[in-house]
Amino acid sequence: MQGFTNVHLLHVVRQYAPMVGGLEDFVRNLVARQKGRFASVRVLTLDRLFTHPDQLLPEDVIIDGIPVRRIPYYGSSRYPVAPAVFSNLGQADLIHVHAVDFFFDALALTKPLHRRKLVATTHGGFFHTEQSLGFKTVWLNTMTRLSSRLYDGIACCSNNDLEMFRKLAPTKARLIENGVDLSKFHDAAAPMPVKRLVSIGRFSANKRLDRTLDALQSLVRSDPAWQLDIIGSPSDLSVADLEELTAARDLKSHVHLHLGLSDTAVCDVLSRSSIFVSASEYEGFGIAMIEALSAGLIPVVQPNTAFRALAERHPMVHLADFADPEQAAGTISHVMAELVRAPALRRSAVVSAEQHAWSTTIGHYDELYMDALRS
Structure with missing residues (x-):
């Protein structure tokens, strides 16, 4: 696998451990496999879990050997606004944004100011429910379209996402399906059929x-x-x-x-x-x-x-x-x-x-990062 020993990498994601879910598990697994291959790898996330919004989490922690900083936010969990993101970019050369939310838009629109390379993983965009579908469609074709074109690369984790984002930023979108930790529950099911x-x-x-x-x-x-x-x-x-x-x-x-x-x-x-x-x-x-x-x-x-x-x-x-x-x-x-x-x-x-082993997914993300850094 390629090394990025001179690259400082920052992952930005709205929820991270101890939150448990598909998005959080994916980012945690990706980060764990990048440890030691970059000049530094960090995670920037929000300071409260959406499931426990009244409980403030520690600002700085180490998880799996990776520094994690948590910043405050306001607004709803659907579009949490966290202006402190701009003062916490540190020495990052490459910023990897996960999901399409405030972070996705804010870091794209301020790219001329912070001048970092940007990549994103879609994680299904924001069409997880039919709620506010009309507004979401308008937002997708205005703000999300503008933001997408400012990224140096967009990883779509499904063909559905790829179809959507190719319409917004055709030269930036590519398919990289999520890696899955196959060891976690390997062969754990009942040995004989049970109802x-x-x-x-x-x-x-x-x-x-x-x-x-x-x-x-x-x-x-x-x-x-x-x-x-x-x-x-x-x-x-x-x-x-x-x-x-x-x-x-x-x-x-x-x-x-x-x-x-x-x-x-x-x-x-x-x-x-x-x-x-x-x-x-x-x-x-x-x-x-x-x-x-x-x-x-x-x-x-x-x-x-x-x-x-x-x-x-x-x-x-x-x-x-x-x-x-x-x-x-x-x-x-x-x-x-x-x-x-x-x-x-x-x-x-x-x-x-x-x-769906992680080894294949990591290789695809290496290529995404290299293309972004060269762009």
Whole structure:
């Protein structure tokens, strides 16, 4: 791999550890693999977690051997404004912005002043829900278009993002799919088929956990043996919200919530499961599903753009419209029957996930950085 021993690299991301999620895990994994290969690597992020906005985090910490600085913000979590970003660029030669938000726009529009090289990773843009869709479309075609053209390179983590950003900055956008830590849950799923589902991710409105519960309710009517583990952290939905949704469907004895688990504890939950489920309406890439494959779980997921693209590459991924709980339940039952007939499908899932190894992703980011520095 290429070295950048004279380059000071700064990652700017709105949320970082201890926040847990697809975006945060991706940046943390990327940073960990860049340690020692640059003159310096730092992370700049916000001083509060969106899930605990009243709790102030320490300003300066070391995480995985990497300096992390946290700065204040105001406004909503959808577009947190943090002017202190400009006084915390330090000696950075190259700034890597993650996601399309205030940081993305602010650092682009002030590029003539700070004169740093800029690259970005889209992480799904900001179209994670249908909320304010008209305003988002206008913003995309005005502010985001202007900002995008000031970047030296834009990594789109899905074909959907690539299609979007090629319209905004055709010479800057390229496809770099997210790397996934395949060792974290490697081969962790139940060795033999069991009627137990698992969902992994934030309790966000767009994840449509209500529809996942509807599908489970349909399964339980036919066979009370079905169980569901929900692993994640509160977001748009609280624990109380989920408990209320569960109780309304008379599923208390079939649903198990898991909060703040370590990777080891997650593996323990996965060891009792055979099928990964997600009714998510939108995904930037689908890291949780790839992690599920690496564990040996068979996914049954909503046919959103990201999951459809991944299903084309992973034949063991099953698409089902969770808006129709009977259809989703039928697909899950079909998958269970397939697993019983052919337990080797579990191993096929583990092998299939290997195409998303970090080694390939790091090489693509090296090329992005080199092209940006030369531009």
